Amino acid sequence: MGVSLKDVAQRAGVSIKTVSNVVNNYPHVTPQMRAKVQRAIDELGYRPNLTARHLRKGRTGIIAFAVPELGNPYFAELAGAVIDAAAQHDYTVLVDHTAGLRERELLVCQEFRSHVIDGLILSPIHLETADLVARQETSPLVLLGEREYDAPYDQIAIDNVAAARDAVRHLLDLGRGRIAFLGSRTGRERQPAHLRLRGWREELAAAGREADERLVVATDGYGRADGAAAMAELLERGERPDAVFAYNDLIALGAMRTLTERGLRVPDDVAVVGFDDIEESRYGATSLTTVSPDKQAIARLSVDRLVERLSGGAVSEPRRISPGHRLVVRESTTGGRSGSHRESTARSSGASAPTAE
Structure with a gap:
């Protein structure tokens, strides 16, 4: 006993x-x-006895966290943060992988495992506002990601435009003029790739520079191989940049590999900035300068909003909440001088100043 x-x-x-x-x-x-x-x-x-406690409240004690690509280190790290945040409320997390497929996102959102879970945190790619408005499942839902939905659900998303502008401003401050963007996508304008590309354009315009669209390369995916191929395509077209801003760290790491294979030095010949601050970005032969979303805050805010709605008390109207971000300066833009980089104030209200590591 x-x-x-x-x-x-x-x-x-x-x-x-x-x-x-x-x-x-x-x-x-x-x-x-x-x-x-x-x-x-x-x-x-x-x-x-957490099981008994949840049963007394008519709950299972389980919340789901559904991501498009669990193999992506960013989502794996975020899942760990969500699990830690949920444990503070005595909840267990069921992690699901949608593979970025619309039919799986619909299944997860509408009814999948509704008898098992108390609520859902979902990072969608292909869902539309109409899909969310038509949702009949009554369990609470919190959305992650940068697309804006006109639907009655909380959403946690950093300011991608401001974060991208911080990255491009850093490169401009270093005297770089031909800044490529790797990882653009066709389709919905509110996807993160579009917002980061918009930030690239806006910061160049603010600096009085014309955005050279020949330096924008679309990718089929968001992995290392996609970054390597995009960088190779740019070089083979004779459009060698002196800096690269990549959609994410994996694309940036792939691009750095291609640059090295082509005999170009990072950052001497081409400076590189990524996005996500995954653990791998810190430990390569050349550490990667990157935009670091506050993953702990994203996890904490998403779990807190879900638990608040599960509590049954007075709950505020659904909100869009923007956690902070910071630009972490490393060797891929400043070589061995990262520790001497001059900090400047970030423009995003949720952001902190660039830091050197």
Whole structure:
């Protein structure tokens, strides 16, 4: 038999209700009483029965986190942050992989595993506003990603335009003039790739420079091979840039590989900036300068909004929340001088100043 609330109450010399208040972290418990009960919990090795707790509330204790590509380090790192944030609320996370397919996004959004999960955090690529408005599933939904939906759901998304402008401004400040953009996409204008390309254009225009569309290369995907192929295409067209701003870190890393194979030096010949600040960006032969979204804040905000709606109390209207970002300066733009880079104030209200690592 496991240790019960009654056992803890007897050891601490308090009521079962007091122990319950401490276990559930209710605020109206004095520090002295909380410490007394916690000592009894530690001595007896009490562990709360989370399953029973959730069942009493009519919940399963499970939330789902659905991403388009679990093999992408950014989503893997974000999933870890979501799991940690959910654990603070005693929730378990079921991670699902949609492969970026519309039919799987619809399945996850509409009804998939609705009997298993209490709520869903979804990072969609192909869903439209009409799909979300038509959703009949009543479990709470929080959206991640940069597309704007006119639908009654919370959305957590950084300001991609401002983040892209920070990256391009850094390259301009270094005296780079031919700045390529790798990773553009055709189709919906509110996709992240379009927003980052828009930031590229806006910052060049703000600096009085004409955006050379010959330096924009579309990719089929967002992996290392796509970045390597895009960089090769640009060089083979005779459009050698002196800097590259890539849609994400994987494309940037692939581009750096091609540059090295072609005998070009990073950053001496071509400076490179990525986006996402995945762990791999810090440990290559040449560490990668990158835009770092606040993944911990994204995870915390998405879980908090979901749990708030599951609580059944008074809930605010759905909101679009923008966590911060920062530009992390490393060797791919400044060589061995990253530590001496002059910090400047980022324009995004959610962003922090560039930092050197």
